[in-house]
Amino acid sequence: MELFDKVRILAAAAKYDVSCSSSGSTRSNKAGGIGNANAAGICHSWSADGRCISLLKILMTNVCAYDCVYCINRVTSDVERATLSPEELADLTINFYRRNYIEGLFLSSAVFGTPDLTTERMIKALELLRNQYNFSGYIHVKVIPGTDPKLLTRIGLLADRVSVNVELPSREGLQLLAPQKKVESILKPMGFIHQQIQEAREDRLVSEHKTAFVPAGQTTQLIIGATPDRDLKILKLSESLYKNYKLKRVYFSSYVPVVSHPNLPSLFTSPPLLREHRLYQADWLLRFYGFSANEILDSSHPDLSLDFDPKTEWALRHLDQFPVEINQASFEILIRVPGLGVTSAQRIIAARRAAAIDFELLKKIGVVIKRARYFITCKGRFAGVTDFDPTRIRQNMLADGPDTKGYRENDRQLSLFAPIPLGITSC
Amino acid sequence: MLIYVYDGYWEGLLTAVYEAYARHEQPDQIVTNARLAQSWLDQYVEITADSEKASKVARSIRRKISAMAEMRLDRVFRSDDPDKGTLIYHYLQLGYQYGPGVDNYLHENAVLEMHERSQRVNFEVHRFEGLMRFVRTDWGAFYAQFSPDHHITDLLAPHFARRLSDQNWIIHDTKRQIAALYNQKEWILTDQMPELLTASSYQDQQATDLWKIYFQNITITERVNPRLQRQMMPVRYWQNLPEMSK
Structure with a gap:
């Protein structure tokens, strides 16, 4: 088979992997070598779906021994199959890298025979890259559940980031759709990698010359919309993964129907892109805004609202904490105001050191107050065009138009939404 | 209006700033090209670059304002905006007045403008690291x-x-x-x-073709969103991107 066809098949097979982030590592180039990592990550292109392309995201092979119902590459699926040799893969990566097409490699694979067999082939490609080509660019490896810890350790010393996919938000979902994967077989490698990262970090405190182990940390991905799991469950899961395994990111992937099966949504179901977008917004609140999952949702509100972003919903349910005075509120309080982000809060704090802030100055320094005005005062003035009452505020905000921040309706008349990556390379 | 004309180089601009203080004048504009808005009411003063005067100003930026201000000035000077000389002069005036804290004075137009423009330049650098x-x-x-x-x-x-x-x-x-x-x-x-x-x-067809086929196949067709794509990767950059050429 021509290399051209292999790339065509194995790129298409990898496209549902969400992560493209190339951040978090500071690996530097070696003398006479090629490549380095950029701590902030770099996007190199954007595909027609608007997603950033940073890494060469590709499968080593799509020949799979497993039969996960939701997956296009499952053993019983009738798709074209292809396999890249470690040499082909290393060569392709270097050729793309030299032309600045990519920031590095995101390697995953279908289960070729057994997890260990597959992983050994992946390691071979990575060793070629790191040792033969002297490549210090970014490498993200998707770990296959059930891989021997010894092999995991070898991967950890070669890769910048690894991920083990949770796949589905609940044990029941996994049982139903991916019977060969067990919760334990997913959490075990995650826990093992977490522990190794911690140990490597402690070693580095003692000696600077220890080799880095997964310097950019680990992430995971789960599919939403393939099972009936509620958003509350998903957020609680994310929260515990951040807390217990110190994950860098939990990615959500809207389920795109690829196969017809009694256990799955029908082929005519649109991917729940707006819901996915709301989950990312809530995830952002967990990671950067000091919110807990229980603040955002509870058993009487188990799902995120599609009308408003999660912070606005939270604020409307906690009006007793508002309005806040822009000239006095702390950073932590400011970022809890709907419509204000980290950048706005930083600007407010800088500007008020020099002069008291009124609404005019607020606008001038680039703070969008369309949403925020219902929740703030400037020098004691309220500009919310309504009484301070949740129902009235809600009505007014709905009348202001839909919450368009962060997604755009498609050019075509299809009602598809796609999230804008928050931040340059956070996709 | 009093208009200082400098040679278009950084040293020339700093000399102009030096002269404004030395002559106790407040030029309304500092530009590189006398053709800009020429009128008989305007008085043009030709500034000759002087490395000693320029380096005095350069030193004063570091000493009296901040390293951050120095970076912003460098970035803004990299644009082709005809008014950049005047903007830089105004920002420096504020810098000498307020000192290292000048970047907090966001209610001053010159400060805000310097922030926005320097950010635009830094962002373009970051963009081209990828593009x-x-x-x-x-x-x-x-x-x-x-x-x-x-x-x-x-x-x-x-x-x-x-x-x-x-x-x-x-x-x-x-x-x-x-x-x-x-x-x-x-x-x-x-x-x-x-x-x-x-x-x-250039005989680089194979790599280019592989990249193009990769680029096409990594798209999730159910999520195609050309507007988002253009927003992230403006059309003016496409001419040098093989994946965007037909």
Whole structure:
């Protein structure tokens, strides 16, 4: 088979992997070598779906021994199959890298025979890259559940980031759709990698010359919309993964129907892109805004609202904490105001050191107050065009138009939404 | 109006700032080109660059304002905006008045404007760290052409010198006809295009085709969103992106 066809098949097979982030590592180039990592990550292109392309995201092979119902590459699926040799893969990566097409490699694979067999082939490609080509660019490896810890350790010393996919938000979902994967077989490698990262970090405190182990940390991905799991469950899961395994990111992937099966949504179901977008917004609140999952949702509100972003919903349910005075509120309080982000809060704090802030100055320094005005005062003035009452505020905000921040309706008349990556390379 | 005219170089602009203070004048504009809004009411003063005067101003920026201000001034000067000289002068006036805290004075237009413009330049540098595209020439070097909004070639060269250190490369700003040349040891900035370059041919079809096929197949067709794509990767950059060429 021509290399051209292999790339065509194995790129298409990898496209549902969400992560493209190339951040978090500071690996530097070696003398006479090629490549380095950029701590902030770099996007190199954007595909027609608007997603950033940073890494060469590709499968080593799509020949799979497993039969996960939701997956296009499952053993019983009738798709074209292809396999890249470690040499082909290393060569392709270097050729793309030299032309600045990519920031590095995101390697995953279908289960070729057994997890260990597959992983050994992946390691071979990575060793070629790191040792033969002297490549210090970014490498993200998707770990296959059930891989021997010894092999995991070898991967950890070669890769910048690894991920083990949770796949589905609940044990029941996994049982139903991916019977060969067990919760334990997913959490075990995650826990093992977490522990190794911690140990490597402690070693580095003692000696600077220890080799880095997964310097950019680990992430995971789960599919939403393939099972009936509620958003509350998903957020609680994310929260515990951040807390217990110190994950860098939990990615959500809207389920795109690829196969017809009694256990799955029908082929005519649109991917729940707006819901996915709301989950990312809530995830952002967990990671950067000091919110807990229980603040955002509870058993009487188990799902995120599609009308408003999660912070606005939270604020409307906690009006007793508002309005806040822009000239006095702390950073932590400011970022809890709907419509204000980290950048706005930083600007407010800088500007008020020099002069008291009124609404005019607020606008001038680039703070969008369309949403925020219902929740703030400037020098004691309220500009919310309504009484301070949740129902009235809600009505007014709905009348202001839909919450368009962060997604755009498609050019075509299809009602598809796609999230804008928050931040340059956070996709 | 009192208008200072400088030579278009950084040293010339700093000399103009020096003269404004030395002569106890407050020029309304500091520009490079006397043709701008010429009127018989305007008084033009030609400023001759003087390295000693310029370095006095340069030192005072570091001493009296901040390293951050120094960075912002450098970035804003890289734009082609005709009013950049005047803006820089206004920002420096505020800097001398308020000192290191000047960047908090966001209610001052000059401060806000400096922030926005310097950010735009830094953002473009970051963008081109990703959007630069090299082709392999038939004589072995890698060649990239780009057409940035700002003069940023020398800000990008160190990045590629660190990253692509084991290959010879050229980054060519076709808008300004300047280039950074790198020989696996060091890079230089030049406006003398090597002849070799204009005569080169590129036989890099295989890599380009592989990249294009990759680019097409990584798209989730159920989520196609050209508007989002254009927003993240503006059309003006497409001319040098093989994946966007038909």
